[in-house]
Amino acid sequence: MKIISDRVQKMIEGSSWVRRMFEEASLLKFQYGEDKVFDFTLGNPVDEPPPIFKEALKKLVENSGKGCHRYMPNQGFSETRAFLAERLKKETDLPFTENHIIMTVGAAGGLNVALKAILDPGDEVIVPVPYFVEFKFYTENHGGVMVPVNTKEDFSLDLAEIERALNKRTRAIIINSPNNPTGAVYEEEELKALSELLKRASQKNDRVIYLLSDDTYCDFLYDGLKPVNLFTLYEGTISIRSFSKSLFIPGERLGYVAVNPLFEEAQPLIEALILANRVLGFVNAPALMQRAVRLLGDWNFDPTVYQRRRDLIYETLVEAGFQVQKPKGAFYIFPKSPIEDDVAFVRELQNKYLLLVVPGSGFGKPGYVRLSFCVEEKTIERAREKFYQVGKDFGLI
Amino acid sequence: MKIISDRVQKMIEGSSWVRRMFEEASLLKFQYGEDKVFDFTLGNPVDEPPPIFKEALKKLVENSGKGCHRYMPNQGFSETRAFLAERLKKETDLPFTENHIIMTVGAAGGLNVALKAILDPGDEVIVPVPYFVEFKFYTENHGGVMVPVNTKEDFSLDLAEIERALNKRTRAIIINSPNNPTGAVYEEEELKALSELLKRASQKNDRVIYLLSDDTYCDFLYDGLKPVNLFTLYEGTISIRSFSKSLFIPGERLGYVAVNPLFEEAQPLIEALILANRVLGFVNAPALMQRAVRLLGDWNFDPTVYQRRRDLIYETLVEAGFQVQKPKGAFYIFPKSPIEDDVAFVRELQNKYLLLVVPGSGFGKPGYVRLSFCVEEKTIERAREKFYQVGKDFGLI
Known part of the structure; x- marks a missing residue:
């Protein structure tokens, strides 16, 4: 019996891999502990309102x-x-x-x-x-x-x-x-x-x-x-x-x-x-x-903290041998995947290195991955060694 | 040059009479003072959260x-x-x-x-x-x-x-x-x-x-x-x-x-x-x-105040000779318009009696009008005489 809209059904099928990946990531966090898994997937900043x-x-x-x-x-x-x-x-x-x-x-x-x-x-x-x-x-x-x-x-x-x-x-x-x-x-x-x-x-x-x-x-x-x-x-x-x-x-x-x-x-x-x-x-x-x-007066957002995070993640990826553009804004960075299949690469990052990132395919651009750096600086610092290891293992450095 | 969607254009044209009426009502409030105009049009209760x-x-x-x-x-x-x-x-x-x-x-x-x-x-x-x-x-x-x-x-x-x-x-x-x-x-x-x-x-x-x-x-x-x-x-x-x-x-x-x-x-x-x-x-x-x-505990809404308002407006309309069903719930009442053209009736209520109501045409049911009673009791009480006058003038009583 027909339950839901065909269009919505197709959307759900089209994004089922995202969910699978998300479920696997949750499982990893559960198995290894939140602090052992490095999550660079979300656009949900850790920061608090001013x-x-x-x-x-x-x-x-x-x-x-x-x-x-x-x-x-x-x-x-x-x-x-x-x-x-x-x-x-x-x-x-x-x-x-x-x-x-x-x-x-x-x-x-x-x-x-x-x-x-x-x-x-x-x-x-x-x-x-x-x-x-x-x-x-x-x-x-x-x-x-x-x-x-x-x-x-x-x-x-x-x-x-x-x-x-x-x-x-x-x-x-x-x-x-x-x-x-x-x-x-x-x-x-x-x-x-x-x-x-x-x-x-x-x-x-x-x-x-x-x-x-x-x-x-x-x-x-x-x-x-x-x-x-x-x-x-x-x-x-x-x-x-x-x-x-x-x-x-x-x-x-x-x-x-x-x-x-x-x-x-x-x-x-x-x-x-x-x-x-x-x-x-x-x-x-x-x-x-x-x-x-309405009560913000002349308050303005100060991007200094985010610029530091940007510097840190950019340096990390460059030193690990990734091909990557330096972000001029926002809080994402989009390096090239060292192997053609970005979804396979994301899987490997996840399962072998406990690094969570999003495949470029999710943005209409296979062959890349997205990292979000709206995380604490120490998360980036602690992930540094991991990225070097990835660079070495994939022959980037 | 084409500016907006045809569909939205049609919706705007279809509801232009609502806006005209709303503008006329605002003008009345401005001319006569807010307290002299009786507004029964809105589903925006005067009450405060518990x-x-x-x-x-x-x-x-x-x-x-x-x-x-x-x-x-x-x-x-x-x-x-x-x-x-x-x-x-x-x-x-x-x-x-x-x-x-x-x-x-x-x-x-x-x-x-x-x-x-x-x-x-x-x-x-x-x-x-x-x-x-x-x-x-x-x-x-x-x-x-x-x-x-x-x-x-x-x-x-x-x-x-x-x-x-x-x-x-x-x-x-x-x-x-x-x-x-x-x-x-x-x-x-x-x-x-x-x-x-x-x-x-x-x-x-x-x-x-x-x-x-x-x-x-x-x-x-x-x-x-x-x-x-x-x-x-x-x-x-x-x-x-x-x-x-x-x-x-x-x-x-x-x-x-x-x-x-x-x-x-x-x-x-x-x-x-x-x-x-x-x-x-x-x-x-x-x-x-x-x-x-999440923090409401076992709080529940008490409809007593609204039942009193319902009683008051229902009695008022009945005594003024309107043909009307007694509402069993919500905060609206939907009497028959004494003349076939509900929009004309609403206009007359507005301009001659300073009573604001919505024509049934706006709900796919011409020949009726809607009054909202999510207003203060005294608003209904003060409008009482007005409704009697309407009843008399339209030969309902």
Whole structure:
């Protein structure tokens, strides 16, 4: 008898290897003890929210005013949106107002809201490879088709590939810079060139091709890198942001979508985003968390600790002989697998060295593996010897 | 130039009258003062969360342990699910475990997760009329087609109508008892008959026809009514619940889906629900709120205050000459409009009497209006004279 949706059935089958691997890893932790197994698989940082945020929560809960937990407009609290608009104004020098901000259930909610607002059945969404695997599901949720395009050796954008992929069904491109899984950060020049491509194609097809910028990791920039102002480069930019990483509250599901104040047709887009937030069943971003971020003042995330972790894991992998790009942002690193079959390599790392990493196949890029370094420094240090051993055993050093 | 999705464009156009009405109402409040306008439109209760919940939040925020706001498994915290399973076990005398519970972003999230898990494109979902308008959007989000079926004069289920609507594309029926907008509560006998219908049709079509029970208002039962145990009546029951109403925290987005422990194929369904929660971008229900409900102990919602409000508004409408069913649950009442055109009637109530209500057309049932009584008692009392005046002016008394 038919129990579940065919589409969901296929997704479950397609990801059963992830679960098997996860189960094996759990078993290893159980057998050898948590501290003997080195887990570099998760995007769930070990860090705690900053004191200012904890204080804000305390204050709100102790003096919770009347109606503190009620519904608010689907767009989110006006005060919170005004606060975030003010921040964006400072960052970009553009006339953001609360009207341009839609509070969402994390960046995952924000991306779904954006895709629902713009996609018609069969519309194509370009995504550079490797990519966060959920982009495919999010696109398909709303009847879209994801079109993966290769990037260059250093994971920078391959504009010729993107140009070839653009056609009259193209509705959006999703970029994620700083990038999960590679740590790549796109440079102003390549983003300018991308904008020119998109402008020409939008004109030609008489439909806006949106630049969906998944800015989940925008605060994790290293070596003094400054964020590129995409809004100035391209009118059809929609920035999707999150407090999951910089405040270390991923479980609370708070993010927002920012529409470009320079976009002439901003108003209908904003209305569509608000409606999508409602009809997809998100309804609104969690109330208490919206109120809490409003109290952050001029607090900003400091990426110093993460830069140190980045340095440590990069050095470790280089010294172990891995071929690897130095991450410029985010908290992932994406070395080449020393053998072609990345899944087999991940298995061996797991079973022989108790090192847990994710195969590149999970990001549409076989032949690589992803390590997440949102772990404690000592975890990286203690894993160092293990990686050298891997390098030796696989003839890398 | 094409800006937004055609489907979303149509939804926006279809609901533009709601917004116009809302804007007019805001203007009235501004012109006459909030206290001169009687707003019976919203499902956003004026009440505050119970002290035990506020204390739980305080305790959690003051002693927030390490990792308090991190991701947890997509299904939700194991402790919270075990706690809710224990409650369901007591309520139903069935072997619920944490495995049967999936924590969701409100009941709206829960319904979308359930529909995503079970629907294939073109699958039909039966919904008794009048219905919560979002059911249509939720069904269409996942490629389904909503099939409205009439209810009887007293808004009880019309089983002959449902039988006629069942066919080989039918995948589910959504019931909402206690009901928004009518306040109807289905009786055990009619639910038993419905179950028999669904069993026969499931067998005939070799696919489970799910009974999605939107139990958002399950704690709002009056006159000592007890909830019917749907799980025992029908294996394919999926209960979708929410803390929005009984804890008065609708803005925090916390709910859950409960799968029937008597359902033989529960396991694949549970896996599909968990995957849907992830890929739809909900990811997980907000962490802090999950932790807080875990601390509710044996607290239960007391509907006494709401029963008094129900009595008051029902008496008022009856004395004003309206034709109206007495609500047995929820916090809505659905009288007949004294003129055929319910939208025109609502306009007149608004502009001439400063009474704000929602037209039945918004629930697929023209000729009626909905009043929400999740307002303070004194609001109902102060509106009493107004309703008598309406009754007189429209020749009802």
